[in-house]
Amino acid sequence: MHEATQQVISALSEGFSDVDFSPSPLMDRADGAVGAEQIYVRVPADRLLEVMRFLRNSEACAFEQLCDLTCVDYLNFPKATDRYGVVYSLLSLSRNHRIWVKCFVNDPSPEVPSVTGVWAGAEWMEREVWDMFGVRFSDHPDLRRILTWEAFEAHPLRKDYPLRGRGEREDYEVLTRESR
Amino acid sequence: MSWIDNKFEEGLIVTSLDWAINWGRQNSIWPMTFGLACCAIEMMAVGASRFDIDRFGAGAFRASPRQSDLMIVAGTVTYKMASRLKRLYNQMPDPKYVIAMGACTIGGGPYFKHGYHVVKGVDLVVPVDVYVPGCPPRPEALIEGLMRLQDKIRHQTRAKDPISRVKEEVLN
Numbered sequence: 001m002h003e004a005t006q007q008v009i010s011a012l013s014e015g016f017s018d019v020d021f022s023p024s025p026l027m028d029r030a031d032g033a034v035g036a037e038q039i040y041v042r043v044p045a046d047r048l049l050e051v052m053r054f055l056r057n058s059e060a061c062a063f064e065q066l067c068d069l070t071c072v073d074y075l076n077f078p079k080a081t082d083r084y085g086v087v088y089s090l091l092s093l094s095r096n097h098r099i100w101v102k103c104f105v106n107d108p109s110p111e112v113p114s115v116t117g118v119w120a121g122a123e124w125m126e127r128e129v130w131d132m133f134g135v136r137f138s139d140h141p142d143l144r145r146i147l148t149w150e151a152f153e154a155h156p157l158r159k160d161y162p163l164r165g166r167g168e169r170e171d172y173e174v175l176t177r178e179s180r
Numbered sequence: 181m182s183w184i185d186n187k188f189e190e191g192l193i194v195t196s197l198d199w200a201i202n203w204g205r206q207n208s209i210w211p212m213t214f215g216l217a218c219c220a221i222e223m224m225a226v227g228a229s230r231f232d233i234d235r236f237g238a239g240a241f242r243a244s245p246r247q248s249d250l251m252i253v254a255g256t257v258t259y260k261m262a263s264r265l266k267r268l269y270n271q272m273p274d275p276k277y278v279i280a281m282g283a284c285t286i287g288g289g290p291y292f293k294h295g296y297h298v299v300k301g302v303d304l305v306v307p308v309d310v311y312v313p314g315c316p317p318r319p320e321a322l323i324e325g326l327m328r329l330q331d332k333i334r335h336q337t338r339a340k341d342p343i344s345r346v347k348e349e350v351l352n
Contacts (some may be wrong), residue, residue, distance in 0.1 A: 149259045165296035177307045
């Protein structure tokens, strides 16, 4: 583990002694070697906002930038305990280190707090996660679908969504040369 | 020498109104800047110097539907985009034309069978004048499509079309 990442994690466990972050490498390498650089921490949904504010504002962490916000559906994933993992990829430009935060939620009605108050750029990324995975973000300023149309009801990136779709069609009015 | 000869100065053109209007229209088809996917790259190539659609008077890509005559639907039309596309089409002033460029736009392309998000042909949303097949079409193909559109404009007439005239006669 990098020294900077080590500092972030020790600052986290100092600030939130009651939360089990269980820092672990983001990916398992095929050769069995431990991935040194990319570390993620687990955060429960009810403590997420506090932890994110701490990561954004504290001197030791200073993660000014939310690089990415996405979601993974762990349905039928080996050794997975939860269904959805909302993944936050954070970057500190001033201190030059990164960390990933995972927040696991489950059916029915998976919901995590919105981080738009911490990083404004999270707004559209959270809308995309809602659209594709159906994970709701509480206190989001404008949680509408972003890529599919308004009447669409499914969440197509969920693993139980059929590969061939369900034959959804939008019920739009057809313009012809005569009707215009 | 008939009554009309030797009456006009040099430089005067005698023609039909239809011919003059069509000549003007077919040589200034201003397309709308409307690229949706990879077909847009080919459309840009058509606009650039190697293929140069400006030779046909159609090089002035307008950023507003209110200034354009032609909508080249270049790329995959999703259901979300379909309503926006219809609105843009409605904002274009008459006479307006639509070229459906590429397989996705013509009939859904590779997303035809299982895609949950792609319109199965843009002619389900707006009326299409010319279809340009390909995935994506070569720039030459789009130029060919533009020329076919010019043919279509060239044969327009402002007179009543014979079918509706016959219909009127029969009904009255």
